[in-house]
Amino acid sequence: HDSMGRVLKLDKNGNGTFKNYVKAFIIDAANKAQAKGTDLSKHTYFVRDNKTGTIKDINWEAYNHFVSRSKAPGAFDSRANDTGENNLFGTSTTDNNHFTITAALHDTTSNQDVYVENAKIVTMMNPMNYLGSPAATNARYYRIRYGTADSNTSVAIPLIVGTRAQNLGY
Incomplete structure (x- = not known):
């Protein structure tokens, strides 16, 4: 729940109190930056109050398009076993290890000794x-x-x- 005690949740379409909660943090940060002189006019996903010029909402789809994604699902545990995340699960004898069964099953390397890191270490992260x-x-x-x-x-x-x-x- 948020600081006002409201339960934070989303419906099947991704809308709800949690989405509004996330947007409120972004809006607050943008208004603080704007008040300090940062020009945010190129960011057309912000919805402005016509009278005050402050940001009152976010076009969520446009914002997410702007931010984009640097990795597709499954990319953290690379099938090539070569990401920083794979390295995080390495051992004293192996630099990189898979930490999901899916990536280990579809490993594209020549290494036949594919190891899926134990659940305890995944839990620790x-x-x-x-x-x-x-x-x-x-x-x-x-x-x-x-x-x-x-x-x-x-x-x-x-x-x-x-x-x-x-x-x-x-």
Whole structure:
């Protein structure tokens, strides 16, 4: 839920309180930048208030087209086993490892000893598995970094993690 206690959710079409929550963060950041003198006029996905010139909404489809995606689904665990994410799951004897069964099954390398990293390490990469867990020692403060035109991560991810931390009092 958000800071006002509203449940954040989406319908089957991707609309709902969570989408509005995400848009509110982008709108707030854009208005702050504009107030400091940043010219945002080329960003036609912003919907402006005709009287004040402030940004009041976002054309969501146009915004997502602008941000685009740097990777297609499945690209994080490359079938060629050659991404930074594959390297993250490497071991002392192997630089890169697959971490999904699909990529391992469709591996395009000559390596016949394809290893799918164990679920424990995959679990460790998701902070949601630890925030608020009595089994974890959580930091008191967090810095969650995300750029306004970041195409490597969905804008939803830092907001989900940040909202969870905020709901827990961090």
